[in-house]
Amino acid sequence: GAVVSQHPSWVICKSGTSVKIECRSLDFQATTMFWYRQFPKQSLMLMATSNEGSKATYEQGVEKDKFLINHASLTLSTLTVTSAHPEDSSFYICSAGPQTGSWNEQYFGPGTRLTVT
């Protein structure tokens, strides 16, 4: 089946630094990838839609200058948390769907735990 990987699986960084999270589709190409954020005991909240070769589309309330998304190829999207602060600590999850077919099923990565100290 389709596999989506994320790297790193967890990261600790100091306040004010930037952190990059990678999302890769390992055995299919994805023109669209999604980034979600999950707080403890909360649901996954869609942050942005990452489109290969164009700008990401951000959900209302998500700061695009803080959460930089780059989708440079059909198998890789990156999320960079810039000038991270403790309130950015969360679980970040990406998903992707194969290009083919009229109905895109989404496959989820295992998530990245970010802790900002």
Next chain:
Amino acid sequence: GDSVTQMEGPVTLSEEAFLTINCTYTATGYPSLFWYVQYPGEGLQLLLKATKADDKGSNKGFEATYRKETTSFHLEKGSVQVSDSAVYFCALRSGGGADGLTFGKGTHLIIQP
């Protein structure tokens, strides 16, 4: 906006018990509905889906029926196993395949032998 409400957990059952996890939704139009499962240490996996009213999704003994009149998509299984212990998420998508999902908070299911 769109929203999904599912029963809070944890839900603890004995093996072979009947399972129901309630899920209701609010959405414009006619959304597609999903149940995802997350086993410990793994990513979310699609368990089943339904794309229109009265559709029944089923997989691995789990079932859910898209009820438009009650805006519900309850998950059921007749006889649960210890291996079913996981977190279950109900979700919807209002648009097409290129739209993100709206999730419920998740229900932690614990099956005791």
